[in-house]
Amino acid sequence: MEQTPLPGIGVRHDLVTSSGRTVGVVSHRNGRRDLVLYDVDDPDSSLASIPLTDDEAEALADVLGASLMLGQLAGLRQQAAGLLTEQIALPAGSPFVGRRLGDTQARSRTTASIVAVLRDREVIASPGPEFRFEANDVVVTVGTRRGLDGVTAILAGDDDG
Amino acid sequence: MEHHTTILLIEIGALLFGLGMLGRLGRRFGLSPIPLYLLAGLAFGQGGLVQLSASTEFTAVGAQIGVVLLLVMLGLEYSADELVGNLRSAAPAGLIDMLLNALPGAAFALLLGWDWKAALVLAGITWVSSSGVIAKVLGDLGRVGNRETPVILSVLVIEDLAMAFYLPLVTAVLAGLGLAGGLSTLSVAVVTVVAVLVVAIRYGGEISRFISVKDPEALLLSVLGLTLFIAGVAGELKVSEAVGAFLVGIAISGPVAHHATQMLTPLRDLFAAVFFVFFGLSTNPADIPPVLLPALGLAVLTMLTKVLTGYLAARRAGIALPGRIRTGLALMPRGEFSIVIAGLAVAYGVDARLAALATAYVLITVVTGPLLARLPDYTWFREIIRKRMAAQRATQKPLPSTE
Structure with a gap:
């Protein structure tokens, strides 16, 4: 699990799975959390970013x-x-x-x-x-x-x- | 009520209502409100469509407060740890950014036959990307989670931090203290900034605990008061009000910063709008057509250098080609900082054409930048990139052996 600070926004954790896909979580400083799925062809780009509420994340x-x-x-x-x-x-x-x-x-x-x-x-x-x-x-x-x-x-x- | 005061209310009311409507219109087209506010300012200023009379004093003071609030909010977004950590990792990217974007601005001013003070100002205008506009674009395009986003953010952070040194230098130079005076205020600024960072990292918690979060009204008044006070003192010391406010924002951390951000955001929106209008007001629309062509040239040139900056910075961070291009295109818009710098120059009476050029320049980059940032999302653009990458791969790797 890799942690990257996003100055002014929060922090991003991401993980490359053994199947080669990357998933991440962007934790915004205001408490919002996004579940992020990355593109296979362009692993730097996010395919989808799904906002999760506290309850959903839990x-x-x-x-x-x-x-x-x-x-x-x-x-x-x-x-x-x-x-x-x-x-x-x-x-x-x-x-x-x-x-x-x-x-x-x-x-x-x-x-x-x-x-x-x-x-x-x-x-x-x-x-x-x-x-x-x-x-x-x-x-x-x-x-x-x-x-x-x-x-x-x-x-x-x-x-x- | 006195006649003057009622006219003042009418003018400000009509102005703010008009700005609200403009902002709403802009949002419909995905446009940042900054260019619209500038245009509104142009329309109501000297030589504009309608001239405001009673409210000029209010807008002048409001604009000052607007700059202070823009900067304190920027400082609140970052913690001191973040700034220092970021400085260590992204300093080379920041240096590339400065060289590639400030130098063309300075060279351009000299080419137009302006003096070195104007060159110094224009260098700053072309150097700094708009953190506000770019953050909005990244959010709108769903790129916050992208792997190149930290690169973009770190370039912005370094630019913002660099302003803490650049603005005092410019303020002193414009105030006629000469280069030596400029360097001495610069050293004051360096000492202050380092001191604030150290204090904020060591004792940020204590400073913030001093201000209670429990009472929102007291929080608003104390944070706003502290900010304006420090900004004023910094201005007196010729370190520039903006930098003072920025440092206050950095020193405040934790829950206080979070709550202060929430409380100050509406105020910032109000006074920043007044600031952009004020800048538009102080520019005569008649000055713009002669500088339109140079502004366009400068915009094209420095937008290309920003793309190159983003490309190089992202390559350093190990981002692939599509991400590098996204980084470069995202960094293009200039905005609030460029206007702050130009506003300083106007306040100290540098060449009037500079304000007109800055207005046109910011209008061009802030409108086209976010539109161009969408380019990598179009299918045809992706196809071109994919072909380029395939071609690169083919040339890099030897043919697979026949096993």
């Missing part, structure tokens, strides 16, 4: 992101025997309710990664360090047995660092 990202995530998880389970996936429910008394994912420092402390959060039957794929936990979140974590137990302990607040 719906599209969910569909693409969620299916990708689940596919990756299934793949991981098959190829790496020692690697486990676990869904950890955030305990009601967890110190991290309302706090950021980055604050848990889960990856550096346990080597296990939080790859998704399930909230209200929605999948939030690859949450960043700025992501804030809420009560009743289910945290999807990938790692070794030890790592997963570590994350469970951190999220429960049992870990003393």
Whole structure:
């Protein structure tokens, strides 16, 4: 994924697929987003530019992101025997309710990664360090047995660092 | 109400209403309103169809505010990080742009037998493309996502940033401070611009936090007040009001910039229209026919050099032939900046023919430029390009071996 700044407009991300096509997203500074498809003969020129509203972009990202995530998880389970996936429910008394994912420092402390959060039957794929936990979140974590137990302990607040 | 004031209201009201109607008409033909405003100004000025009397003072002040607002909005569009990052990556393109487009303007002025001050002014007029018109064209033609668009934008950004140095130089030279005086204000400008960029990058957040976003009225008044104040101070220091306003726009960032853009846009539209009309007013239509032919020649010449600029800049960025041509054609229109520069020259009383030439020149490029920018979208044009590219490929690659 390549990122190009568009001074005065916003930023463009684009991606050349393995089938040789280029797709991009122009994110305008005023919040507008355009999905851009490029010409095959003239890869510099856009064939179509489709404006997406916030809801539409989110719906599209969910569909693409969620299916990708689940596919990756299934793949991981098959190829790496020692690697486990676990869904950890955030305990009601967890110190991290309302706090950021980055604050848990889960990856550096346990080597296990939080790859998704399930909230209200929605999948939030690859949450960043700025992501804030809420009560009743289910945290999807990938790692070794030890790592997963570590994350469970951190999220429960049992870990003393 | 005093008689003078009522006449003023009538004149301004009729003028603005007329401009609104003109703008609507222009939009129907896909025409930028700038040439229409200029023509309206010509029609109402000295030697025009009808002469405005009471509102001349208002339009003069309004035009000044218009320049300041045009520039602060331009500054608001860019963040300091963007400007600096862009300067690093696109400096060679900016240099090519300056050499190819400013020099012909200067040479042309000398060829017409004008003095070097006029040459300096005309160099600026032919150098700077119109960011406003070009941004509109790119949007209209659905090219914002195109891969050559960053090249176009970066050339425009460099031009706009270069104006922060060019305008103080010109202002000082026109004010009769001579070249030495010009260079000293230029160095003041360089120091100021660098200082503003550094401060904006380091402390942009703090400056912007100082101005609250929550209260739209207070935001409008504080941003507008700050801009006019700084512009005035810059003008007093002969660094030019426009540059002061531009720097204020750059220093403001984040949500404040976003909200300020929304608040100031209608004001900018109003006063920029007044500015273009004012420039038209100060040009005598009778001066235009004698300079029409030179203006046409200059327009053709410098539109071709812009195409070459775009071609070279896009080639540097690894864009293929069709994209290079699109870049070049898109860069052709000159507009608000050229008029700002010409307006400075008029204010300081350079050759009257210069204003007429600038008017005709901008009218030609701003009308034909966006039309020519559509060329690459026509099928026959694509066919020609495709054949050229096929021919190039044939000559570049040796014949495939028979395997």
